[in-house]
Amino acid sequence: MTHRFVVVDIETTGNAPDKGDRIIQISAVLIENQTIVDQFTSFVNPEIPIPIFIEELTGIHSGMVKDAPLFAEIAPHLFKMLENAIFVAHNVKFDYYFLQKELKNAGFDHFQPAKMDTVELAWFVLPTAESYKLVDLTEAFQFTHERPHQADSDALATAQLFLMFWRQLEELPSVTLEKLLKLSHHLQSDLYLLLHHILQEKKTKVEQISADLEIYRGIALKRKGMTRKTAAVIETSEYPNTNEAKEQLFKEKLPQFELREGQFEMMDAVFSSFEDKKHALIEAGTGIGKSLGYLLPSIFYAMKQKTPVIVSTHTILLQDQLLQKEIQTLHALVPFSFRTVLLKGRSHYLHLFKFEQTLYEADEQYDHVVAKMKILVWLTQTTTGDIDELHLSSGGKLFWERIKHEGWHVSKQKDPWLAYDFYMHARQEAQAADLVITNHAMLLQDLVEKNTFFPNYDYAIIDEAHHLEQAARTHFASKIAYSNSKYLLSQIGIMEKQQLFGKLQYLLDKKGISTTTEARTIDEAITALELEMDDLFMIMAQIMMRHSKQKHHKCQFRVDSLFRKSKEWQPLVDCAERNIAFLKRVYTGIAERLKVVKVKELKDHEKALIAECFSFLDRIEQLSEQIYSLIISPQLTDVVWVEGDARALPNSMVIQALPVTVKEKLEKSFFAKKKSIVMTSSTLTVQHSFRYMREAIGLQSFSILTKRIASPFEYDKMVKLLIPSEVPEIRDASQDAYVESLANHLIGIAQATKGRMLVLFTSHEMLRKTYYLIKESELLHDFMLIAQGISNGSRARLTKNFQLFEKAILFGTNSFWEGIDIPGDDLSCLVMVRLPFTPPDEPMTEAKHDYLRKQGENPFTANALPEAIIRFKQGFGRLIRSSKDRGIVIVFDRRIETTSYGKAFLYSLPKLTIERGSLEEMVDSIEKWLSLSRD
Structure with a gap:
């Protein structure tokens, strides 16, 4: 492998070079013998305007590139620098393709170096990182990165990261590197060159394994300390009463x-x-x-x-x-x-025996390869084996389903990894703990299953207790999703596919073991089952579409006891019965084969296959039971409903049941x-x-x-609550008219607050309409508008992006009403578009209200109003997170002052200043209030 690497970063007018986007800045950092020796940086005249968004993101404007060289002028120097070097970049495809296009236009059409992606490298070198964005990685490792999104700063930061990753790989044991090298041939960049080089270097020296690692069966693991229950030596355990x-x-x-x-x-x-x-x-x-x-x-x-x-x-x-x-x-x-120990459900833990056997499979699926590489490195770091430590892609999470802990289906004693088992370790630690930290779902599971995972306890703290009711309801729920069901069935496969059943049958044939049920019969049942499962969800989707009250893409339909007696429901029941019959046939066929296998005579990878088959049978049995309880004979105390996205049927279909009361x-x-x-x-x-x-x-x-x-904060000095007087009453205006008024107000308010605004909605549809109306007006063209469901990223990612920009507005629904923390000047204005009532036709709410009426209670005062007030208080709590915070809360829903129940919302808040007024009066009040905090 060459010892020359060139780390490149470019800034461009957009992300589509084929559609005319051009480079506006480029930087190349030369690395030789693991040392940065040179850096070349230049602005580039793109000969086209720089979009406002790019200017906002990079800080590069047209004036800065006006007198810069054309790319063709710097191309010879760049090509010479890149010649005989490995091309390195963060998200290498983007930089490589752009540069290749520009070089070709400049006459250098033979640019095809080996390339390495520091994003791909970070995925497995840093298996627990929350984010792999360059700015987040440099912040995490405290690298100098003064101008994110400018090429010189980004290229230097990427080079520093690349060298750090290189050094971290050198610290890994050879057994880990050998497995990484084997897997790396299926990556998208040429990282196998780096891994091969490091391994060759290691072979020239006597390897010394770190004292906190141990090698077992060719896999390196971090040593786990074991807590023993001993009599505590305490100087004083008297609680300080005064x-x-x-x-x-x-x-x-x-x-x-x-x-x-x-x-x-x-x-x-x-x-x-x-x-x-x-x-x-x-x-x-x-x-x-x-x-x-x-x-x-x-x-x-x-x-x-x-x-x-x-x-x-x-x-x-x-x-x-x-x-x-x-x-x-x-x-x-x-x-x-x-x-203290953190305790989670069994499926959170890695099953080492299962994972070990997957390393011997010829699996070239990209997400699985990356997941395996992540786990190999993670095993040198973790003492818990808990998936929540890992950052897995959606495909990686599907791979986890195969290797998660589900108990011992073959034999605990025959598991060669038993002494290293993370699940057993967690149980033993829990029995010796004084404080056990867990989650509501796990706590409730322990009550039902009566397992010995928790130590015997009589005292508990339930934090975030306003979620306990919903957590209990979810725990006692039953749910079938089309996507999960189809994935489960795809795992069985048929003989030609060499999936689970094919592998099992191959094992029996190899050992000369015959069974009563022919393999072909099981194949036919699997094929029929896949078709019947499609029919089941398609019938479900047709019922939903005929009866759903929703007007937007997300549709729901509550299936009450009366509808279940109708002729329209009967075809679904018939189809459910056929599904259960085929599931039983498949279950019986596989179970029959498992019975005749002599586990003692099997090799380890064969035992792992048998364990996987037993796990699969458990899921088949569970699916069969769920189909019966949801469609054929649901509990009278449950609310059952179907839901899906009208744009993706039947793929998005789900049927579920929850208890009306817990x-x-x-x-x-x-x-x-x-x-x-x-x-x-x-x-x-x-x-x-x-x-x-x-x-x-x-x-x-x-x-x-x-x-x-009460909170120690002086809310009357920290918060002002404003209620706009010119916004129409929700009951008296169409949604479009309301959104138009809302958008006009938000534009004026944003200009007064200079961004730093969180806007909370109760409807995705209203959020989308408001977002696009503001965006299309171009009156806030210099603001970064970030919207849940529109902008890419998780809630945490959207929140972090919001904090990065000086002038930004964050639009959020449901999950943004609580659990996000934006302290200080990053958030100065909180807007609540509507009082957060749950729609009365939402299936769970509808069922709860029916239940309350039967109890002789008023559903609005007994449930709808208090539920909305608690959520309103959670939303209000997003603004003031510390004693130094100061800001504005705006409630657009005028029901807060025009209805008798509106006063209940205000009465539930701490004492603060409340003002009502026109947009002009509000803007003036906002500017004065915020100017005091800036002073």
């Missing part, structure tokens, strides 16, 4: 820590709940520091009583925050050592069996009352502790 004692503890251990009276109040409430064996609901306002507010009393109680305390959260984000920040603070604070299940299975469950959130009350939450989660029959702890 504020003075707490203050002294904090000042001694964490002198810089900000003391908060509300936090101390919460600590006492949690500790007294545990001591008094009472359940509790504690609403802790933003800024209280509720995580430490419940962790400190929990660990004191756990150590004093020698009993574990479970801490359950709804989001992975909060779990990570607890482990990486709050638990570390707790260790520094308390005068004793304690053990309060009885939670009351009997959870609260009645535990001594003290403390539930906390910043949004548990409606008009300062816990009644709605108590009723929803089944606490109405218990004597519980309730406490509201």
Whole structure:
């Protein structure tokens, strides 16, 4: 391999050179012998205008390239620099294709060097990275990157990353590198050259494996420490009961820590709940520091009583925050050592035996190859084997389905990896833990399955407790999606496809084992099953399209007990019965073959195949049961509905069932069996009352502790709430008229706030219409408009992009009403377009309201209104995240002041200034209010 590499970055007028886009800046960094030796940079005159968006993104405007050389003028120097070198870039296809096109136009039409992609390299060198964008990687590793999206800065940053990745690969054991090299031949860039070179270099030296690694069966793994349950040596486990004692503890251990009276109040409430064996609901306002507010009393109680305390959260984000920040603070604070473990469901963990066997398969599928390479590197880093540490593509996640832990279908004792098993390790760690951090779904699963995954416990903290009802409903749900069902069936395959059944039959034929059912019969059943599954979802889609009330692409139809008795439903029942019959035939055929296989006589890769077949049978059985319970005989207490996207039928079709209420299940299975469950959130009350939450989660029959702890923030000095007077009433205007008025107001407000605005919608359709109306007006042409469902990326990615730009507006729906954190000047204006009522014809809401009517209650006051208020409070909480924040909240929905129930929304907020006025008056008020914060 040559020792010359040229790292290239270009800025262009767009991404389509075939349609006339041109280079406006290029930079090339020369690397020789792992050292940066030269860099060439030049602006390029594209001879066409630079679009506004590119100017905003790169900071390069037409004046900067006006007198720059044409590409043809610098082409000879570039070609000479690139000659006999390996071409390296971040997302190499883009830079390579663009440069190849420009060089060809300049007369250099033989540019075809080997190329390496630092994005592809980062995918497996950094298997746990949250993002592989250049700006995020350089920020993570604190590389100098002063001008992101300018070629000189990007090229130098890419070169530094490339050298760092090279050094990290050199640190990997040879056994890992050998497997990476074998897989790398299926990558899209020529990274096998680099891996081959590193391996050859390693062979010239005596290899020394890092002390924290061990090699087993040709795979390198990070050593796991094992916690043993021992008697704790504690200097003092007495909880600091008084504020003075707490203050002294904090000042001694964490002198810089900000003391908060509300936090101390919460600590006492949690500790007294545990001591008094009472359940509790504690609403802790933003800024209280509720995580430490419940962790400190929990660990004191756990150590004093020698009993574990479970801490359950709804989001992975909060779990990570607890482990990486709050638990570390707790260790520094308390005068004793304690053990914490993060616990998740079995399928979160890697099954090492299954994974090992996939390495011997001739699998050239790109996503699978990248996933295998990621996992090989990750195994040298992880002690948990938890998928949530990994950053997998959608195709990589499908591969994970094959290698995730599902127990031992063959024999635990015969698994050669048992001593290294991540799932077993997690269980053993949990049994020795004082604090166990988990999620709501896992906690609920433990109640139902009665497994021994958790240590025996009687005390728990439920954080983000406003999600407990929905988490319980989801846990008891049943669901079949067309895409998942078809993927499951595609795994069986037929003999010609050499899929799962083909491999199993081949194994039997090789060993001379015969079975009663012929292979051809199973093939025919598999083929028929695939056709019947298509019919099942197509009939479902036809029913949905005939009855859906939705006017946009997403369609839903609730299947009530009356409709299930109709002639229209019967063809679906008939088709479901045929599917179940074919599933049973396939199940029986495979099960019959598994029975006659003598596992003791099998090789390891054959055992892995048998384990995979048993896992598959479990899924087949589950699918059959779900088809029966959803279509043929659903629970009377469940709401059943079908939904899909009208543009992609039947691929998008889903049928699901959820319990209308979960309060009885939670009351009997959870609260009645535990001594003290403390539930906390910043949004548990409606008009300062816990009644709605108590009723929803089944606490109405218990004597519980309730406490509201107000936020320490002075909202009246930090927030102003504005209600526009010129926006039409939602009930009196068409959606188009409302959107037009909304767009006009948002344009004026954005100019006053200079962006930094989050706009929350309750409808994707209204979001899209508003976004495009503003964009097409070009009145905010110098603003970055970022919209959920339109702009590419996850919620986290869209939020991060919003924070990158000086003048930006972020449009979001459902998931943006909570869980995002944009502190400081990055967010100065929060807009709520409508009060967040769930549509009354949404199947779950419709069923809940029917249930409440039968109970003699008013569905609006008992459910719709309190549910919307809690969501409204969550949305409001996006603006003020710290004591230094300041901003504007605008509520466009005039029902907040024109209806009797509107006052309930305002009453649920902290005291703050409320103004009403025209757009002109609002703009003036915004400018004055924000100018005070800037001063």
